[in-house]
Amino acid sequence: MAAGQQITLRLTIGEPVPGVAYSLQNKKSEPLGMVIAGDQPLSFDVQVEVAPGPRFLGELVRRDGPARRFVYIAIGQQAGDPSSPWDRRAKIDIHDLPAELLEKALAGSVLEALLPGRAKDGGPACATVRPLGSWKLAE
Template identity: 75%
Template sequence: MAAGQTIRLRLTIQDPVPGGAYSLQNKKSEAVGQVIAAGGPLSFDVPVRITPGPKFLGEFVHSEGPVRRFVYIAIGGQAGLAASPWSRRAKIDIHALPTDLLEQALAGKILEARLPGRDKDGGPACATVRPLGAWRVVE
């Protein structure tokens, strides 16, 4: 694996709250690419640089400790919609992506995680959000 190769991860929220604002959140805690949910799934494509290890780097890759790497999806107020009743973030872990999937991503494939859109309270899913199934390769 060469230093600094870029792959693309797709984070798809299966059932977002209609009318809710969603965006990626960069390292400066800024909302990037705000989208208002209409009624179907929402997807965000995230560029991620990979270096040997593997280590995950990039504008949207956040860290916690020496190993944990994740991407935030900002929701409501955090996504820039001041009038929203929510101000949340969903944390999606990426540090444990399987090697076979990473190899396919390095060959140009997109890796997708399908995420739940709703929390137990009916509002947007937040905190650490686990994919609905395994990460998968999409064309």
């Protein structure tokens, strides 16, 4: 694997809370690409650099310790809507992508994770959010 290869990850929220702002969040905790959710699934495409190891790098990739890498989806106030009653973010782990899917992503395929949209309190899902099922090739 050569340094500097790019892959695309698609993070799809299956049932976002309608009327709530969602965005990606960069390393400076700034919202990028805010959208207001409707009744349909909501997707964000994230460009990630893959270095040998593999190591995941990029403006949207965060780290926790030597190995954990993740991406944040900001919600409500954190997504740039100061009037929102929600002030949350969802952490999506990417360091554990299956090797066989990573190889396909390096060859140009988009990898997609379907994420839950609602937390137990009925609001937007937040904290560490696990995909509903496995990562897969996007259609």
